[in-house]
Amino acid sequence: xxxxxxxxxxxxxxxxxxxxxxxxxxxxxxxxxxxxxxxxxxxxxxxxxxxxxxxxxxxxxxxxxxxxxxxxxxxxxxxxxxxxxxxxxxxxxxxxxxxxxxxxxxxxxxxxxxxxxxxx
Amino acid sequence: xxxxxxxxxxxxxxxxxxxxxxxxxxxxxxxxxxxxxxxxxxxxxxxxxxxxxxxxxxxxxxxxxxxxxxxxxxxxxxxxxxxxxxxxxxxxxxxxxxxxxxxxxxxxxxxxxxxxxxxx
Numbered sequence: 001x002x003x004x005x006x007x008x009x010x011x012x013x014x015x016x017x018x019x020x021x022x023x024x025x026x027x028x029x030x031x032x033x034x035x036x037x038x039x040x041x042x043x044x045x046x047x048x049x050x051x052x053x054x055x056x057x058x059x060x061x062x063x064x065x066x067x068x069x070x071x072x073x074x075x076x077x078x079x080x081x082x083x084x085x086x087x088x089x090x091x092x093x094x095x096x097x098x099x100x101x102x103x104x105x106x107x108x109x110x111x112x113x114x115x116x117x118x119x120x
Numbered sequence: 121x122x123x124x125x126x127x128x129x130x131x132x133x134x135x136x137x138x139x140x141x142x143x144x145x146x147x148x149x150x151x152x153x154x155x156x157x158x159x160x161x162x163x164x165x166x167x168x169x170x171x172x173x174x175x176x177x178x179x180x181x182x183x184x185x186x187x188x189x190x191x192x193x194x195x196x197x198x199x200x201x202x203x204x205x206x207x208x209x210x211x212x213x214x215x216x217x218x219x220x221x222x223x224x225x226x227x228x229x230x231x232x233x234x235x236x237x238x239x240x
Contacts, residue, residue, distance in 0.1 A: 006230065007229065007230050007231070008230060008231050008232075008233070009230060009231075009232045009233065010166070010167065010168065010232075010233050011147065011150075011165075011218075011232060011233055011235055012217075012218045012219070012220075012221030012222040012225065012234075013146065013147050013150040013214075013217050013218045013221055014143070014147055014232075015221040015225055015228075015232050016217045016218070016220045016221035017143045017147070017217070018143075019221075019224075022143075023134070023137045023138075023142075026133065027131065027133050027137070030131075030133040045130075045131075048130065089220070089223075089224055089227075092216065092220075093216050093217065093220050094133075096212065097133050097136045097137065097213065098131075098133045098136070099132070100132075100209070100210070100213050101129070101131075101134070101136035101139075102132040104139075104209055105129070105132065105135055108125075108135075108139070110125070110126065110127050110128060110129060110135060111128050111129075112128075112129045112130075112134075113128070113130050113131055114131065114132075115131055
């Protein structure tokens with residue numbers, strides 16, 4: 001959402017999906033809904049994403065005002081990303097996206113991991 | 121989802137987003153959640169989509185077992201697309217996607233249309 005977002009959407013769902021911004025941004029928002037995370041933690045949580053992509057998606061989300069990059073007090077470089085106030089209203093929806101997958105994976109014959117729980 | 125879907129996903133949200141299958145498929149599912157629709161009706165509901173894309177997305181959704189193409193009894197060619205039993209569990213999630221957009225559009229400074237309501 002680096003460029004100026006449209007002012008009119010054909011339907012409400014199109015707008016919601018525009019805000020969520022594609023698969024990886026939505027996945028990042030889902031994790032940050034649970035707790036603030038360092039870049040290195042996000043990296044571990046989404047191992048299939050290359051650095052360049054993760055950096056770009058985080059940049060886009062900051063740019064859209066949905067997440068904030070809070071620098072560490074000590075200036076160690078270990079800042080965290082967290083949901084911005086603007087994204088708080090997405091909380092329930094992000095939970096639903098996670099919950100549906102959790103509940104229905106087995107009936108689709110797939111298994112899903114819980115990387116946030118396993119994060120050291 | 122024409123090719124065989126993965127059997128394991130890194131997290132539940134990734135799986136859910138895989139099933140929803142990207143912006144346009146999700147929009148189509150949202151409409152079909154409301155009622156069965158003819159191809160020409162879907163065409164009017166999503167005016168920004170070209171025929172080739174709509175046809176392909178519908179084909180993918182049928183292929184994934186999420187929607188069904190029910191031919192007309194009279195063989196007039198005016199069959200309808202409807203949600204398949206496998207997609208019924210997505211109902212709440214699809215409603216949430218619509219509702220969030222409806223509720224929060226104004227606070228993001230955008231307006232959203234209601235094309236299904238205006239469909240003749």
